[in-house]
Amino acid sequence: MDQITTGSIEQRIHAFLLDKFPLARKAGVGRDTALLEKGILDSLGILDVVSFLETEFSIVIGDEELVPENFQTLGTLSSFILKKNGKSE
Amino acid sequence: MIPSSAHRGRAIVDEAANLGLKIHLAQQNSVKFNFMNGIGPYVSLADSVLSKSTSHFHEGRSVVSPSFTIGAMDSDPARKSLQNFVTAEPNKSVPQMANLVRRAEVHEEKATLMAFLSSYLSPDADEARYEWLYCKNPEGMARVWVVCESRTGMIIGVAAAFPRRIHCGGKEVRGYVLGDFCIHPDHRSLGPALALQKRSLEDLSGEGAGFVFDFPSTSMLAIYKRLRIEPQESVIRFAKPLRADRQIRQRIPSKAAGRTLAVAANAAFRLRDAGLGRSNAWTISEETEPCGEEFTLATQRWVPRMGLCARRNADYLNWRFLQHPQRRYQFLTARKDGRLCGFLIYHWAGEDATVVDLLGEEDAVCKALLVETIAIMRGNGVNTVSAPFLSSHAGREILEDCGFKPRESTPVILLTLPWAANRQVDQGANCWYLTHGDRES
Numbered sequence: 399m400d401q402i403t404t405g406s407i408e409q410r411i412h413a414f415l416l417d418k419f420p421l422a423r424k425a426g427v428g429r430d431t432a433l434l435e436k437g438i439l440d441s442l443g444i445l446d447v448v449s450f451l452e453t454e455f456s457i458v459i460g461d462e463e464l465v466p467e468n469f470q471t472l473g474t475l476s477s478f479i480l481k482k483n484g485k486s487e
Numbered sequence: 488m489i490p491s492s493a494h495r496g497r498a499i500v501d502e503a504a505n506l507g508l509k510i511h512l513a514q515q516n517s518v519k520f521n522f523m524n525g526i527g528p529y530v531s532l533a534d535s536v537l538s539k540s541t542s543h544f545h546e547g548r549s550v551v552s553p554s555f556t557i558g559a560m561d562s563d564p565a566r567k568s569l570q571n572f573v574t575a576e577p578n579k580s581v582p583q584m585a586n587l588v589r590r591a592e593v594h595e596e597k598a599t600l601m602a603f604l605s606s607y608l609s610p611d612a613d614e615a616r617y618e619w620l621y622c623k624n625p626e627g628m629a630r631v632w633v634v635c636e637s638r639t640g641m642i643i644g645v646a647a648a649f650p651r652r653i654h655c656g657g658k659e660v661r662g663y664v665l666g667d668f669c670i671h672p673d674h675r676s677l678g679p680a681l682a683l684q685k686r687s688l689e690d691l692s693g694e695g696a697g698f699v700f701d702f703p704s705t706s707m708l709a710i711y712k713r714l715r716i717e718p719q720e721s722v723i724r725f726a727k728p729l730r731a732d733r734q735i736r737q738r739i740p741s742k743a744a745g746r747t748l749a750v751a752a753n754a755a756f757r758l759r760d761a762g763l764g765r766s767n768a769w770t771i772s773e774e775t776e777p778c779g780e781e782f783t784l785a786t787q788r789w790v791p792r793m794g795l796c797a798r799r800n801a802d803y804l805n806w807r808f809l810q811h812p813q814r815r816y817q818f819l820t821a822r823k824d825g826r827l828c829g830f831l832i833y834h835w836a837g838e839d840a841t842v843v844d845l846l847g848e849e850d851a852v853c854k855a856l857l858v859e860t861i862a863i864m865r866g867n868g869v870n871t872v873s874a875p876f877l878s879s880h881a882g883r884e885i886l887e888d889c890g891f892k893p894r895e896s897t898p899v900i901l902l903t904l905p906w907a908a909n910r911q912v913d914q915g916a917n918c919w920y921l922t923h924g925d926r927e928s
Contacts, residue, residue, distance in 0.1 A: 434675055441709035444677045461685075461713070462585060464678030 407455070407476045414450050415472070419443060429473045434466060444469060451475075457482045586643065586679050588686040591631040593621050600631060603642050608669040615812035620667075620927060623810070625802035626650040630663070630691065634683040636674075644670040644679050646687045649927050652798035653698045654790045659798060660697035665900075666928035668707060680710050688714075692904040698795070700919070701900040702926045711900055718898030720919065725874045725883065725891035729756055729865045733838055757865070763889060765862060766855035769828055774818035778804040785827045789846050794880070794918030797925055799846060807924060808832055808844070816843065819859060821852045831856035832924060833864075833872075840864045842874040843924040850885055857889045875923040882920070 408429065415422040421438045425431070433439045439447060447469070448459050457479070468478040591600060597617065604612035621629040627650035634644040646668045653662035665687070670680050691699055702722065703711060711717070728734075731752035739745040783800040790796045797803075808816040814834055821829040829847025833840050842860065847853040857874075864872050874891055876883050877899065901919055 435672070441675065441677055441680065441706040442712075445709045445712060448677075461678055461681045464676050464681065466674055466676040469676045 404476050404480060407479045408472055410454060411447075411451075411472055411475050411479075414447070414454075418446055418450075427472060429476075430471050433471060433475075434469060439469060447475070451479060455479050455483065585637065586674075586682060587635045587637050588632060588682050589635070590690065591633045591645070593628055593631055596631075596633075597621075599642060600633075600645060603645055603671075604667060604669065607671055608645075608667055611813060612667070619806075619810060619812050620649065621647070623806060624649060625806050626652055626798075630687070632683055632687045632690070634670075634674075634679045642671075643674040644668075644683045646683045648687060648691055648699070651925075654793075654796050654798055655697065657791070661695060662698035662700070662797070663691055663696055664797075664925060664927050665699060665701040666926070668928070675706075677709065677713065681713055684710050684714065688902070688904075696904050699900075699902040699904060700921065700925075701902075702928065703898060703900055708898060716900060716902065719901045720899040720921075721878045721896040722875045722899055722921070722923075723878050723883070723896045724894045725876055725886045726894045727861065727872045727874075727889065727891045728870065729760075729861065729872060730838075730868065730870045731756065732868075733870045760861060760865075760890065763858045763861070765858055766851070769821035769823050769852055769855055771819055771821045771856060771859045774820045774830070777801075777809055778818075781827045782830070785848070786846060789829075789848050793846070793882075793920035796920040799844070804832075819856055819863075821847065821856050828852045829856055831860055833860055835864065835867065835869065838868065838870040840867075840869045840872045841923060842872065844922045845874075845882075850882070853882070854885050854888060857885065861889065877919060877921055880918065880920055 412427060415427050415433075415438070419438055421436070425436060425438065427433070427438065431438070444464065448464070451457060452459055459482075463478070468474055593600075600621075601612065601614060601617050604617070621631070629650070630648040632646045633642045635641060636643050646665070648663035648665050651662045651664055652659045668680075668684070670683075688699065701707070701711075703718070708718070730749070732749045735745045735749045735752065739748060778801040780801060782804055783802075786799040790799065808818070816832050816834050819831045819833070820827060828849075829852035830844070831842060831853075832844040833842050835841075840860075842857070845853050845856065847856065861872060872891075873894075874886050876886060878896060899919075899921065
């Protein structure tokens with residue numbers, strides 16, 4: 399995987415969200431936008447995101463990691479990826 | 488003990504810094520940790536501290552609660568420091584455990600479950616429905632599971648299974664229709680739902696259920712997908728328009744012109760259906776009394792020809808349809824010389840009617856019942872009669888013969904649990920007969 403930074407992770411996830419989720423395009427997604435609360439991500443959406451993250455960042459996401467803490471915002475998603483790669487903010 | 492919350496917060500931050508943790512005070516009873524760079528050694532410390540719930544800490548974020556224990560850290564130099572932190576902040580001191588999934592008690596937890604269901608499933612999930620669906624099913628009490636937030640014990644999700652007896656190759660096997668699955672909006676991140684659904688399927692399998700079926704929503708499909716369970720079937724809503732009033736009302740603004748057009752269109756629909764012909768071979772009438780033993784005996788004879796099919800004895804039919812607390816169902820029966828030959832159950836609300844069950848000793852009687860229903864509904868001003876039906880079942884041809892057209896479809900999950908497979912139960916070539924009346928959600 400390329401050298402990853404918080405910024406690059408956020409950019410890639412952000413682009414994916416805008417590409418896949420009409421509500422993300424409509425409402426806009428910032429680092430702290432509540433993805434679950436605002437309905438940008440639903441259950442099926444999370445599955446899409448999981449699939450994207452696993453492919454894009456070469457990680458495996460366990461069921462027990464599908465918790466709101468990791469999927470709440472672009473920022474938490476980004477932190478989650480960093481942690482999965484053994485890095486931290 | 489540090490007296491004020493400000494001082495407590497400062498103390499926590501200091502202690503965390505000693506441990507190589509960056510810490511954020513979040514809500515009143517929670518603290519979030521983020522690992523800082525270069526704290527690798529403390530990952531193992533966190534593992535030992537958090538024992539079974541390490542995943543949250545692995546993500547570098549945790550919520551602590553009062554039951555936190557640190558007994559496994561004796562050899563670690565940071566023990567004293569963290570222990571101080573825990574002691575100093577008894578309300579903020581235990582890592583969040585994994586959500587707990589457990590069986591719920593239908594009677595003892597009735598109030599809690601009802602409150603949750605009416606808040607997060609549907610306002611219709613009231614006490615009358617709960618009593619009827621969870622407690623009075625003649626096939627048995629509902630099975631209920633809840634997923635709870637470990638820190639607070641608060642229920643964040645509910646799943647239920649409603650018993651059925653499934654006729655399968657000359658035997659009756661215990662089965663369940665799943666329903667009332669709902670998760671608190673703040674926890675709809677798939678993880679809690681997965682844990683809940685896994686546990687319920689494991690338990691049902693473990694207690695000897697042979698079959699489980701479900702009519703999943705789109706969200707629910709995501710859960711099945713993650714569990715690698717694919718829908719094997721779909722329900723198609725077959726629809727037959729009887730009158731054009733509603734469609735014309737929606738499209739033609741002028742009331743006078745609309746009325747004229749509707750009269751013409753309705754006449755055309757009537758003319759179209761004149762060819763269906765009402766049969767004289769059976770006496771078809773509305774059944775106003777509860778189903779008696781004749782239904783039990785008759786359906787025992789009819790059900791085998793349908794494939795895999797839930798038992799429809801008199802007790803079940805009375806409970807499922809006649810005692811429903813929120814919906815009024817109507818029965819039509821077809822008899823020959825007084826002998827019950829078939830029945831059709833429908834629900835009628837406003838301009839729409841839905842056929843929810845149809846069973847007979849032969850296809851011709853089922854068709855006669857449908858034709859009669861169409862005539863009754865037309866007379867009552869119904870615009871469309873719908874009949875949801877499994878896509879693969881041969882019975883759909885009866886609907887198509889009566890002029891029903893396939894519309895939208897929704898997936899169906901049909902699971903044969905290990906118990907049935909181990910017993911080599913004949914699944915009737917996997918042909919299921921499920922109607923709208925078989926679902927509970």
